[in-house]
Every structure is written in C-alpha cells, then in structure tokens.
Amino acid sequence: MTSAAPVAPPSGGTPRLPARPWWLIAAGPVAVLVAVLAVLAAGSYTHAFDALSGFSDPGAAVRYGLPVATVLAELAVSVALGALVAAACLVAPGRAQSRLLSAAGVAAAVWALAALAQLVLRYSYVSAISPTAADFGTGLGAFVTDIPLGQVGLAIVAIAAATSALALAVRGAVGALWVAVLPLAALAVQSTTGHAAGAANHELAVGAMFLHLAGAALWVGGLGALAVVVVRRSGASDSAADAVARFSPVAAWCFAAVGVSGLVNAWIRMEEPADLTTPYGTLVLVKAMLLAVLGALGWTHRRWVVGRLADAPERVRLLFWQLLAVELSVVGAVSGVAVALGSTAPPVPDDVPADTSPAYQLTGSPLPPEPTLARWFTEWSLDPLFAFACVAGLVVYLRWAVRLARRGDRWPVGRTISWSAGMVLMFWVTSGGPSVYGHVLFSGHMVQHMIMAMVVPLFLVLAAPVTLLLRAIPARKDGSRGPREWVLALVHSRWGQFLARPVVAAVLFAGGMVAFYYTPAFEFALTNHVGHVWMVVHFTLVGYLFANALIGIDPGPARPGYPQRLLLLFATMAFHAFFGVVLTSGTSLLAADWYGNMGRPWGPSAIDDQQRGGGVAWGIGELPTLALAIAVAVMWTRSDEREARRRDRRADRDGDAELAEYNAMLARMADRDERR
Known part of the structure; x- marks a missing residue:
C-alpha cells in the first residue's frame, strides 16, 4: 500500500511517520473477507440447507450477511473490552484515557447494531424463513422470547447497548473497570451457545469457550486500544511507550489462554488424527497456524520494539506501526476463521449421545464408578x-x-x-x-x-x-493503575x-x-x-x-x-x-x-x-x-x-526507667496509706 510508505524528510535524516497510518483499518475488512471465504470453503452455509428437506433457502443475504455480522460483532466487542481495560490499567488519567472511553462507547454501539443484525439473520438461518416473508416478524418475536438461542442474542444486544451508554458516560479508571464487566458478561453468555451448547461434556466445553472468547477479545481489543493511544494527527502520544510495555504481558497471557482453550475445544470435537482432513479440522489447522504467526509477531514486538519505543528513533516507531498493522490483520483473519469454525459441523457431532441414564440427563456426563480412596x-x-x-x-x-x-x-x-x-x-x-x-x-x-x-x-x-x-x-509514577x-x-x-x-x-x-x-x-x-x-x-x-x-x-x-x-x-x-x-x-x-x-x-x-x-x-x-x-x-x-x-x-x-517509675508509684501509694 502506498499510504503505508514512510515519508522522506525534506533534508535527509530518519524517515517520518505518515500523519495517518491508514493501513490499520485493514484488520476489519480482512476479517470479514476471510470469514466469508472460510465459510464458503467449509461449505457449511451452502450445504446446510440441502440437509433440511422441506425448507427453503432464506437467500444469499442471509448466507453471506450472517458471517459478516458475526465478525463485526466480535471485533466490536473486542475493541470495546480492550479499550475499557486499557483505560483502567494501561494509561494515566488524561486525553488518552478519555479517547479510550470514547472509542469503547463507539465500538459498543457498533457491537449493538452488529449483534442486532446477527440476531435477525440467525433466526432467518435456523428457521429458513426469508426476512422479507410476511410472517417473519411474528416468528422473530417468538424466537427472542421463547427460544434460548434467541433469548441469549437479545440479552447480548441489551448488554452491548448498556456498555455503549455507560462507556460514554463514565470517566476515570474505576468507571472503566466496572463497565468492562459488561462485555465479559456478554462473552460468558455467548460461551453457552454454538458448539458448546450441544457438546457432550457441556461444562468442559463452556469453560473452554469462555476462556477462548475472553482471551481473544482482550488480545484483539488491546491491539485496537494501542492504536487509539498511539495514533494522533501529530504522531505518537507520550503515553504510547508505557501503554505498549504494559500490554505486552497481558497479550502473553491472552495468547496462552487462547492456545490452551483452543486445544481443549479441538480435543472435545475431534476423535482421531484423520479428523484433521475434514473441513472442521482444516479450519482448526489454519487457525492454529495463524495463532502461531500472532505469537511470533508478539514475541518480535516484545524483543525489538517495546524496550526501544520510549526513546527510539522514528524508524523504530515506524517498525512498531508496521508490526501492529500486520498483527491486527492476522487477528482479523483469526476472527474470520473462528466464525467459520462456529458454523462448521465438527467430526464429533454436537448431538447429545443417547444416554438415558438419570445421571447423564442431570450432569451431562456418565455416572462415575463407585468412589474408593484411589479413585478420588x-x-x-x-x-x-x-x-x-x-x-x-x-x-x-x-x-x-x-x-x-x-x-x-x-x-x-x-x-x-x-x-x-x-x-x-x-x-x-x-x-x-x-x-x-x-x-x-x-x-x-x-x-x-x-x-x-x-x-x-x-x-x-x-x-x-x-x-x-x-x-x-x-509503583507507577504517572497516575495510572x-x-x-x-x-x-x-x-x-x-x-x-x-x-x-x-x-x-x-x-x-x-x-x-x-x-x-x-x-x-x-x-x-x-x-x-x-x-x-x-x-x-x-x-x-x-x-x-x-x-x-x-x-x-x-x-x-x-x-x-x-x-x-x-x-x-x-x-x-x-x-x-x-x-x-x-x-x-x-x-x-x-x-x-x-x-x-x-x-x-x-x-x-x-x-x-x-x-x-x-x-x-x-x-x-x-x-x-x-x-x-x-x-x-x-x-x-x-x-x-x-x-x-x-x-x-x-x-x-x-536504665529500666519504666520499672523505676512503677516502683516509685507503689512507694507513693504505700506512703499515702501509712499517713492515713
């Protein structure tokens, strides 16, 4: 991209950053594009309706619009969460914190709109009823009031709207941290849907899914928050170096959470190595590859950029921007593949096995053997x-x-x-x-x-x-927490x-x-x-x-x-x-x-x-x-x-003055009693 090239100074010297690094906005379109291509490659949307005899295709708008709305919603909630956490923990009170809260409010508003579109399109997808059908509104109302999947979608829309309003209203680190609880609550609710809802080991799937969603959202949102902190018309802000350095260990833990939970999710839904050749297994491999690339980029950030950003020449700042742009683009691609995974049938079906035992019906797991000391x-x-x-x-x-x-x-x-x-x-x-x-x-x-x-x-x-x-x-000296x-x-x-x-x-x-x-x-x-x-x-x-x-x-x-x-x-x-x-x-x-x-x-x-x-x-x-x-x-x-x-x-x-004073007090008391 020509806009990403450094601008040469008038009389030599180190290159200057462009006033506006427009390549940063490539992450969103890349995510959307990869989501659509991955879904089409997996065949989950194009072949889903073939298996539903008697149901009609709701239309191309639903087939392509649902993954697009899902990716936009996931990127928006990630930016909202990352901006709130950055405002609470990474930057000091001031202009940077105010920009982060404003960015969180705007991102949450986009999240609410995308989640609403996702809710409508999802109902059209699962019911095979076109949004232009006459009875679509009646069915949608029943979907959001009587069906758990619709109730979850409506709750997420409400949480997103509340997050937007509160993020724009509060000020300070305490308010930002309290508002950050809302996106986490939405991710917890979301983790109970999709493949996790029907997995045989429900609790294991739900826990792994929440860990995966929260780690990925904080990671993606943290990168977006860094862009908000660093990007200014005149270049990088004074708090950029501290924010980047403080986010580095957070990103490392997010990487660990996403990697571990991804392995658990794949282990639940695949039984043998041959499952890697299925569409679901292929997407798992692609996602793992992209995650490895992200880890390498994060390690590069930590080794070559973070320590030099505060007093580095402009070429190192330019390197930071380039790495951040590539990292955001790869994150967008990972988000797109994740959407495709959520829409692709895994090798191990999500249908609950036909185990009619009371213990399985209650707990979702087979009854364990009779406890002994060793079995504990x-x-x-x-x-x-x-x-x-x-x-x-x-x-x-x-x-x-x-x-x-x-x-x-x-x-x-x-x-x-x-x-x-x-x-x-x-x-x-x-x-x-x-x-x-x-x-x-x-x-x-x-x-x-x-x-x-x-x-x-x-x-x-x-x-x-x-x-x-x-x-x-x-202790921090700049007033941040x-x-x-x-x-x-x-x-x-x-x-x-x-x-x-x-x-x-x-x-x-x-x-x-x-x-x-x-x-x-x-x-x-x-x-x-x-x-x-x-x-x-x-x-x-x-x-x-x-x-x-x-x-x-x-x-x-x-x-x-x-x-x-x-x-x-x-x-x-x-x-x-x-x-x-x-x-x-x-x-x-x-x-x-x-x-x-x-x-x-x-x-x-x-x-x-x-x-x-x-x-x-x-x-x-x-x-x-x-x-x-x-x-x-x-x-x-x-x-x-x-x-x-x-x-x-x-x-x-x-010289034991306390004891001497105490003995003197006793002597005075005895003398007074003797005089009486």
Missing part, C-alpha cells in the same frame, strides 16, 4: 477456567519470588511452598475427584466445599500474596475494609453456608455452570477473608487481640459444627430433584449420603479449626516474645 485421585473432570487460574497463579507467584531473589531481597521459602500447595490443592478440588463426585454425591460436594473454603485459604493466607505483590511490582495500585485501592477501600473485618468475615463464612444450602442458590450451582463458578469463587474468597482476619500477614483491617481472635474462631466453628449436626440428623433431602434422581446403583441412599456429608462437614472442619487455633496461639506467643524483647532493649537504654 484418579478420576478427573477438567475445569478449564480454574485450571488455567491455578497455573497462572502459580507461575505469577514464582516469577515474583524470583524477581525478589534476583535483586537480592529475601522471600521466605515456606511462603512459596504454602502458595504452591494451595494452588495444587485448588486444582485438584476443582478438576479432580471432589469435582467428579461432588456432582453425584452430596458427601462428595461437601468434601469439595470444605477443602476450598477451609483448607485452601489457609495455604493462601500464609503465603502472603499481597505482601509479595507490593514488594515485587514497582496497575496490579499494585488496584490491589491497594481494593484493600483500603470502604467495602474492602468492611468485608475484611473479622466479625463480618466470620458472619459471611458461617452464615453463608446456611444461606447457600437452604435457598435455591444450592440447586442453581448444581444445574448451571455459572452458578458453579460463582460457588467456588464465593466460598474460597470468604474462607480467605476469614483466615486472613485471624492469622493474616498481608495488610488488612485492624485485627483484634489474640484472645478475641480465639473467641471469634471458636464461636464460628461452634456454629459450623452445629450446621454439620443438623445435616447429620436431618431427614429432609436438599436439592432432592438432583441428588434424589441420580439413579446410582452403588453407594448409600441420597438421604444417608446427605447425613454422611454432614459428618464430613463436621469432621473436616475440625482439622482446619485446630490448625487456625494453633497458628493464633503461636502468633500470640511470638507477639509476647517480641514485646518482651522490646521492653528489654528499652530498659537497657534508659
């Missing part, structure tokens, strides 16, 4: 979200500890071991035996609950992750201080169990993957707050004295034991429609298993309680020893 460690059901979170948490913590060691600071090895144990245990709880048997046994669910609420938080609290973060990550600033803002915020108070944490910890198990929230967590994710996050976080209030090393609220801590601990655990006793002696089955209809040929009855779960809640709770009590007692003893040493040092300095 050999039965696995991978949860991509929490598996990725555990691996990422372990990697980040170890990198921070290594960073401290390289600069000569000491970080206790015991804390690193504690964090590693917590991450490994959390991975097992969410993807191992407790997760497998927690779906079919109340006692298995209670094992999972007790470990993630009472055992895992102990390891995490003793690892002091907030203290490590504050020491490993330098990075991980350090956001964590400090959360710790010192009004809500953070309130929720971390020992009494509040104890009430949430103990009362939350009653509110969860004796309300519809329990059944929602069993029947809905979003509810399951919320349950895991909620109980782990509440357990962390409670443990941190008692034995925490990290900064937090004003903790009471050690006697009060022990009293609070025993009061909370007494309530917890009472909860276990109620379950053990109860005769009313919780979530009866779930556990009562599991149809297990092995193990105790549902009510006997629930009573066993009460014993698990009571028994497992005793060990963490004992560990917490011992930890509080040890901290109390060490505190007294430190106070004694402090007094001894002060006595050495001032």
Whole structure:
C-alpha cells in the first residue's frame, strides 16, 4: 500500500511517520473477507440447507450477511473490552484515557447494531424463513422470547447497548473497570451457545469457550486500544511507550489462554488424527497456524520494539506501526476463521449421545464408578477456567519470588511452598475427584466445599500474596493503575475494609453456608455452570477473608487481640459444627430433584449420603479449626516474645526507667496509706 510508505524528510535524516497510518483499518475488512471465504470453503452455509428437506433457502443475504455480522460483532466487542481495560490499567488519567472511553462507547454501539443484525439473520438461518416473508416478524418475536438461542442474542444486544451508554458516560479508571464487566458478561453468555451448547461434556466445553472468547477479545481489543493511544494527527502520544510495555504481558497471557482453550475445544470435537482432513479440522489447522504467526509477531514486538519505543528513533516507531498493522490483520483473519469454525459441523457431532441414564440427563456426563480412596485421585473432570487460574497463579507467584531473589531481597521459602500447595490443592478440588463426585454425591460436594473454603485459604493466607505483590511490582509514577495500585485501592477501600473485618468475615463464612444450602442458590450451582463458578469463587474468597482476619500477614483491617481472635474462631466453628449436626440428623433431602434422581446403583441412599456429608462437614472442619487455633496461639506467643524483647532493649537504654517509675508509684501509694 502506498499510504503505508514512510515519508522522506525534506533534508535527509530518519524517515517520518505518515500523519495517518491508514493501513490499520485493514484488520476489519480482512476479517470479514476471510470469514466469508472460510465459510464458503467449509461449505457449511451452502450445504446446510440441502440437509433440511422441506425448507427453503432464506437467500444469499442471509448466507453471506450472517458471517459478516458475526465478525463485526466480535471485533466490536473486542475493541470495546480492550479499550475499557486499557483505560483502567494501561494509561494515566488524561486525553488518552478519555479517547479510550470514547472509542469503547463507539465500538459498543457498533457491537449493538452488529449483534442486532446477527440476531435477525440467525433466526432467518435456523428457521429458513426469508426476512422479507410476511410472517417473519411474528416468528422473530417468538424466537427472542421463547427460544434460548434467541433469548441469549437479545440479552447480548441489551448488554452491548448498556456498555455503549455507560462507556460514554463514565470517566476515570474505576468507571472503566466496572463497565468492562459488561462485555465479559456478554462473552460468558455467548460461551453457552454454538458448539458448546450441544457438546457432550457441556461444562468442559463452556469453560473452554469462555476462556477462548475472553482471551481473544482482550488480545484483539488491546491491539485496537494501542492504536487509539498511539495514533494522533501529530504522531505518537507520550503515553504510547508505557501503554505498549504494559500490554505486552497481558497479550502473553491472552495468547496462552487462547492456545490452551483452543486445544481443549479441538480435543472435545475431534476423535482421531484423520479428523484433521475434514473441513472442521482444516479450519482448526489454519487457525492454529495463524495463532502461531500472532505469537511470533508478539514475541518480535516484545524483543525489538517495546524496550526501544520510549526513546527510539522514528524508524523504530515506524517498525512498531508496521508490526501492529500486520498483527491486527492476522487477528482479523483469526476472527474470520473462528466464525467459520462456529458454523462448521465438527467430526464429533454436537448431538447429545443417547444416554438415558438419570445421571447423564442431570450432569451431562456418565455416572462415575463407585468412589474408593484411589479413585478420588484418579478420576478427573477438567475445569478449564480454574485450571488455567491455578497455573497462572502459580507461575505469577514464582516469577515474583524470583524477581525478589534476583535483586537480592529475601522471600521466605515456606511462603512459596504454602502458595504452591494451595494452588495444587485448588486444582485438584476443582478438576479432580471432589469435582467428579461432588456432582453425584452430596458427601462428595461437601468434601469439595470444605477443602476450598477451609483448607485452601489457609495455604493462601500464609503465603502472603499481597505482601509479595507490593514488594515485587514497582509503583507507577504517572497516575495510572496497575496490579499494585488496584490491589491497594481494593484493600483500603470502604467495602474492602468492611468485608475484611473479622466479625463480618466470620458472619459471611458461617452464615453463608446456611444461606447457600437452604435457598435455591444450592440447586442453581448444581444445574448451571455459572452458578458453579460463582460457588467456588464465593466460598474460597470468604474462607480467605476469614483466615486472613485471624492469622493474616498481608495488610488488612485492624485485627483484634489474640484472645478475641480465639473467641471469634471458636464461636464460628461452634456454629459450623452445629450446621454439620443438623445435616447429620436431618431427614429432609436438599436439592432432592438432583441428588434424589441420580439413579446410582452403588453407594448409600441420597438421604444417608446427605447425613454422611454432614459428618464430613463436621469432621473436616475440625482439622482446619485446630490448625487456625494453633497458628493464633503461636502468633500470640511470638507477639509476647517480641514485646518482651522490646521492653528489654528499652530498659537497657534508659536504665529500666519504666520499672523505676512503677516502683516509685507503689512507694507513693504505700506512703499515702501509712499517713492515713
């Protein structure tokens, strides 16, 4: 393209950037073009209607318009999400942040329009009714009110419109971060549709799909946000170098999320290497190839451009623009191939297998074998979200500890071991035996609950992750908010201080169990993957707050004295034991429609298993309680020893003036009593 060529300076020297790098807009058309070509190559749209005997083709506008609208919607939501995250975390308050929020509002408006067009065209596609038909409007109304696919599409349109309005209305990093939750919610809703909705392993497919969509959207949107930050009529902005450097590790994690989730999605839908020769397998290979190209471009950015951008000559800035343009174009192509994949039948059909067993009808997975001690460690059901979170948490913590060691600071090895144990245990709880048997046994669910609420938080609290973060990550000087600033803002915020108070944490910890198990929230967590994710996050976080209030090393609220801590601990655990006793002696089955209809040929009855779960809640709770009590007692003893040493040092300095003053006070009191 001639417009991309550097402009020669009047009298030699380094080349100048063009005022407007128009090649950046090539990403959108490239994505749309690749989407249409990939769909036609796969034959998913042209041959779909041949299999539907008795249905007519709704027309070329639907065949070609649906992939175009889908790509535009995905690119727009990506730009909106990336611009919001960049405004919250990458740039300082000022013109760059204001431009990002405006860009997010405009992108969300485009997203809303494209999602609306996608909804209409999708109904026409699945119903084989042309949009010009007389009864199209009536059918569309029923589609968005009665059919789950239509309801999801309408919800996404509403979320996109709300995102546009709020992004244009809010100002500042806090507002941008809150608004960024909306696109993530839309991606979570979207992950339940398409191939994931009909996959045999529904939870695995939905988790992998959300990880894939969120990682790709943040990656694509982050690149678009960099273009917004850097592009100005006069060249690059002052905050460009910092924004690019800060986005580099974010892009690396997005690359990992997209790659891992893509492998999981392909593994679910292909059974053998020969499936790679199918249209679906071909698109998977093309997407993997493009993803590898993106990884290479990102590595090139990190190695050759990011470190030199702040004080580089114009030729390096030009190299940055060229790499960004190519990267955006390849991202657009990946988006187009992703749309084609979503519209192509995989080798493993999405139809639910004809398994009429009650367990399969309820959980979407075959009934596991009868649990034994060995099977608690050999039965696995991978949860991509929490598996990725555990691996990422372990990697980040170890990198921070290594960073401290390289600069000569000491970080206790015991804390690193504690964090590693917590991450490994959390991975097992969410993807191992407790997760497998927690779906079919109340006692298995209670094992999972007790470990993630009472055992895992102990390891995490003793690892002091907030203290490590504050020491490993330098503070930003330009007013922007990075991980350090956001964590400090959360710790010192009004809500953070309130929720971390020992009494509040104890009430949430103990009362939350009653509110969860004796309300519809329990059944929602069993029947809905979003509810399951919320349950895991909620109980782990509440357990962390409670443990941190008692034995925490990290900064937090004003903790009471050690006697009060022990009293609070025993009061909370007494309530917890009472909860276990109620379950053990109860005769009313919780979530009866779930556990009562599991149809297990092995193990105790549902009510006997629930009573066993009460014993698990009571028994497992005793060990963490004992560990917490011992930890509080040890901290109390060490505190007294430190106070004694402090007094001894002060006595050495001032000749034990405090003791002399105390003896003098006693002598004056005795003298006064003698005179009386």
